Amino acid sequence: MTQSPTHGVALTAVAMANERRVETAREDRLVDDPLAGAFVDAAAPADGPFPWLQDGGTLSDLCPAMGDYVALRTRLFDDWTLRAVCEEGVRQVVLPAAGLDARAYRLSWPGDVRLFEIDFPELIAFKQETLAAVGARASCERTAVRADLDDDWESPLLDGGFRPEQPSLWLVEGLLMYLADDDGLLSRITALAAPGSRLIADHAYPEALRSEAFAAGTQTLAANGSAFGSTVTDPEAWLAGHGWSAALAEPSDLVGGTGRALPAVLDPAVPDSPVFWFALGRRG
Numbered sequence: 001m002t003q004s005p006t007h008g009v010a011l012t013a014v015a016m017a018n019e020r021r022v023e024t025a026r027e028d029r030l031v032d033d034p035l036a037g038a039f040v041d042a043a044a045p046a047d048g049p050f051p052w053l054q055d056g057g058t059l060s061d062l063c064p065a066m067g068d069y070v071a072l073r074t075r076l077f078d079d080w081t082l083r084a085v086c087e088e089g090v091r092q093v094v095l096p097a098a099g100l101d102a103r104a105y106r107l108s109w110p111g112d113v114r115l116f117e118i119d120f121p122e123l124i125a126f127k128q129e130t131l132a133a134v135g136a137r138a139s140c141e142r143t144a145v146r147a148d149l150d151d152d153w154e155s156p157l158l159d160g161g162f163r164p165e166q167p168s169l170w171l172v173e174g175l176l177m178y179l180a181d182d183d184g185l186l187s188r189i190t191a192l193a194a195p196g197s198r199l200i201a202d203h204a205y206p207e208a209l210r211s212e213a214f215a216a217g218t219q220t221l222a223a224n225g226s227a228f229g230s231t232v233t234d235p236e237a238w239l240a241g242h243g244w245s246a247a248l249a250e251p252s253d254l255v256g257g258t259g260r261a262l263p264a265v266l267d268p269a270v271p272d273s274p275v276f277w278f279a280l281g282r283r284g
Helices: 009-025 036-043 053-058 069-087 121-133 154-159 182-192 215-223 235-240 253-257
Strands: 092-096 114-119 141-146 168-173 198-204 244-248 276-283
Touching: 009 036, 009 069, 036 121, 069 141, 069 198, 069 253, 069 276, 092 182, 121 141, 141 154, 154 182, 168 182, 168 235, 198 235, 235 244, 235 276
Parallel strands: 092 114, 092 168, 114 141, 168 198
Antiparallel strands: 198 276, 244 276
């Protein structure tokens, strides 16, 4: 089998799958991802579990301020995604740096949706083998695009059947804050997004670099080779500068009706917070 992800952003993909695995096991789950456990099990090194998997550990054990952050973010992206395809008619969905995301399998898609997942060839290979081993079947037409976002990913995306003249939905989740050139990636996405396209993205405020509540998170990420490379002070202005009109999610709205507490990294009442923002953008 292809070597499992063991470092850097690839290992971060396993950590996110573990968050979804733990969330799926909760009775009050916000996310139901039956494939998350298969990815985590397949990625575990032969000499024992990853340190943060011992005793069911999660990211919030390493950084208590994270709390239910990943579950809330995933649920928000799920809800906005289904609105774009089910209510607004978008039929192309692109996930740059898709990691071990399983939305192609766990969401109920209209039958004519095409979903494109872009990631490193080795991570895609690991993902494909794990999915085949458990007999997973996508609920939409899924195309895996093997490409490094630092190189030419547009050509293999187009070769895979993406049609830039048609509206598309871009899910940029847990990615931009790790890039030194977040402007560059967003510009490349915009170049392929026809009028009527949607963008769902999260990013970090500058507070992420000085927040005491999030300090354990930034230290853990940096030690894993996933240090933050950029932040954005004014999300709406930044997105508008790239051609997207955007609405930001209100932190308090994220937990409305869930029974969950607002994670400290999203709570305006906590010093140097919120740390992250979430935006739904529209092109043209």
